[in-house]
Amino acid sequence: MSFALYMVGFVIFLAGLVWGASVAGVPTLYIGIGALILLGIGIFSGVGRTRGKDPSQ
8 A cells, every 4th residue: 555545545534524524513723723633643644554664674
């Protein structure tokens, strides 16, 4: 699984959450803060899951 594919899936997931929050009436500021936090978590987990194994170990 490549990092780009992982991030595309995560961004689609995040867009769904943002859309649902906006329909539910959550204030835009809180949606933006939550989206940035989740995007950061997605990048960290994507790097961890797609990083190649070190062949020297």
